[in-house]
Amino acid sequence: MDNMIKLAIVGYGNIGKAVEEAVKNSDDMALSGIFHHNDNMNDINADVVALCTPTREVQFFAEKFAKRGICTVDSFDIHNQIFDLRSTLIPLNKESCSVSIIAAGWDPGSDSVVRTLLLALAPKGITYTNFGPGRSMGHTVAAKNIDGVKNALSMTIPLGTGIHRRMVYVELEDNADFSCVEKNILSDDYFAHDETHVIKVPSIEELNNVAHGVNLIRAGVSGKTHNQRFEFNMEIDNPALTGQVLVSCARAAVRLRDEKRFGSYTMIEIPPIYMLPGDEEQIIRTLV
Secondary structure, eight states: OTTSEEEEEEOOSHHHHHHHHHHHTOTTEEEEEEEOTTSOOTTOOOSEEEEOSOHHHHHHHHHHHHHTTOEEEEOOOOGGGHHHHHHHHHHHHHHHTOEEEOSOBBTTBHHHHHHHHHHHHSSEEEEEEEEOSEEOHHHHHHHHTSTTEEEEEEEEEEEETTEEEEEEEEEEOTTOOHHHHHHHHHHSTTTTTSEEEEEEOSOSTTTOOOEEEEEEEEEEEETTEEEEEEEEEEEEEHHHHHHHHHHHHHHHHHHHHHTTOOEEEOGGGSOGGGGSOSOHHHHHHHHO
């Protein structure tokens, strides 16, 4: 038990529950506690905390734990704000001798690693990331937080070449004005950059599905050779994969901390082997 990585969970929705399952299936980890957003977290005793809160709450908790010298992992998913979050956390991590791994989901996250590798294989070219069809957790949470929304489901529909349609189904609170709800969803940064349709339904439970996936294509040039084409596909349970990525990155965060490489990292900055348990030499012999 003394050699186990102690992990605490903050936030116990779909992702928090998936992290709990992944920890319980990891021989090198032990769950040290589960905390809701409004719990007193001053007594958390953990090597690393998995922040399973809505994305817009991540920075608050990441800063809070970084100042206390506790490592964190999160699945922050607003792409154009990731670098700013990283820049904010780095000095806090370095001052407190801790590590934060941010945007550690599957996109951003593991897909980012695939895109980085394909860019190295074909430095000139175009990459298209096509999501879905499936439920986007970040977009769904954003829709749920709109005033007048009782429950919501945001489905991502791929149109090809990295273009997507957002189908947002909303179950309204009593006396809520649908036109006002629709306007606020369409203006939210999660939806403002894609074709988005807001649809009123009597019940979300009849529609709910956590399946998702990605089709990632790069067409480019290796050296002077054109017509290089790479394709990566996956079909997943969204929370389960996000939870597993968080747990794997929690392992990496502790290793980086032990090596005194304090700071804030995205997944493309971390050696993949740091995310795996077990003997490093055996892993290399097996996978290389």
